[in-house]
Amino acid sequence: MLPKNFTFGLMQNNEAEILNEWAIKEGWNPGLSDQQVAMHYDPGAFIALRHHDEFIGGGSIISYDGLYGFMGLFIMRSDFRGQGLGAQLWQYRRDRLLSRLQANAAIGMDGVFNMAPFYARGGFVLAHRDLRYAGIAKGNKATEVTPLNDIDHTILIAYDNKHFPAPRTEFIKSWIKQTGVFGYAVLKNAEIVGYGVARPCHQGYKVGPLFADTMDIADKILSSLLSEINGELVQIDIPELNTAALKLAIKFGFEESFGCARMYLGAMQPEPLNTIYSVTSYEFG
Template sequence: MSLPPAFTIAPMRADEVPILEEWAAQEGWNPGLADLAIAHAVDPDAFIALRQGGELVGGGTIFSYSAGFGFMGLFIIRADLRGGGLGAQLWHHRLNLLRRRLVPGASIGMDGVFAMAPFYEKGGFRLAHRDLRFEGVAHGVTDPAIQAYPEISFAEIETYDHRFFPVSRAAFLLRWLEQPGAHVRGLRQGDSVVGYGVARPCRSGFKLGPVFADNPASAERLIGSLLAAIPGEKVALDIPEPNGAGLELAAKFGLTQSFGCARMYHGPAPDLPLDGIFGVTSFEFG
């Protein structure tokens, strides 16, 4: 099926990225203040535009992590053009393009709204689990054993992060940790890192992510220290549903479920320790 006349799909220009970000905000996705700028700096080819004439009317990202793992996100068609099949064409174009950007056999992940899961399944994705968002007001207690970045070094965090993500993502992670306004905390046991987490500023409040830890006790100490750094702020935390201890921690900190996504994969689902993922990095970039 071809696009209607005057519609084209092509790489997104840098000046169009803020438009996509504004649309995401209007949809209530509450993007982090630096999310799209970080992604564009690491992988500018990830941003794909649907245009009518020369005007941006839709877009989405097809992020490649060193060609070894892909992630699809920020899939938006301008509201007045929805329902005419443009979204399906843009989605399939992005999937095909991302597959060509990755090594053969590499998996592709996404967090899609539950209602769209049947559509994504027709495109070859399979449900792995649900990621659930919990929101509330930040309140916590600083743990004196928790250290701030870069007391916990980038090398230590990057090595630990790779346990919970399908591939190394050093270029992305460095910018994520050092974004303006972020709070980064880590915990050591002896000489070993046993957890780390990030709170980043968003259009409204903060999101925690990632939050990775060896066990629930370490995760509780990390989350409590992150929340103590942003007292009174609106906060969101996205937890894989199979991590029952993570769901219990959310309730313990007074957070209530507000939203959720279907974590799906095209290709083999990565073998990740979900019981150590107490906060996914983002619904848009994994």
């Protein structure tokens, strides 16, 4: 039970902007359009905790067609921390997301390491670490890549489906059309064998997703993306178990700069981690 004068509700646009400012202060470097894409895809995904009418905490609980959920952007205003309110907000978000999902659907999250024991007490199990590598973009455009704008959506979505726990057609369609985004795919026999996206963030760019059948294909896509943003700060969020992806990041001169614990509530199908060279985002899966 929340104390008197505290309430939960759906986040308003101005509150989402405040949450974004807090995420910047935390050093999470959100994508410039990430929230917009997520809110448009799932208008019920952003939850606010208010004291009277004032926004004091929030987080996202995106549902992918009720088949998979993801919790992110969990932040309390600093002067309201340490009073048990964050725990209530988190439990409310978890339960509300569960109620929006089909029975047996799993929920994922990328949590900061020091909070992992708290999330474990809430039922989440550690799967692996997603490590952020960062560096200065330097690449060459490969002849084998095709801009995502020239790719038929059907085959792009089919390839994305192989790498994400639920279909997310409209999400990906918006993600690849964000302002200032670059996206490339490699095709083989009219099928996609890899694709990647670089999107502008508060600072520089993030690459995500980057999915590819082989390290060589990932290399060509990443190098082509980096060629578009030469000299910019770039971050890439790699499932640690994909050792080829770690090697690739090092090859491009990136260094580990941050990391999260990927945790799940509920049963997950095994993920093709060896073809995931960067997750889409820490916030939305």
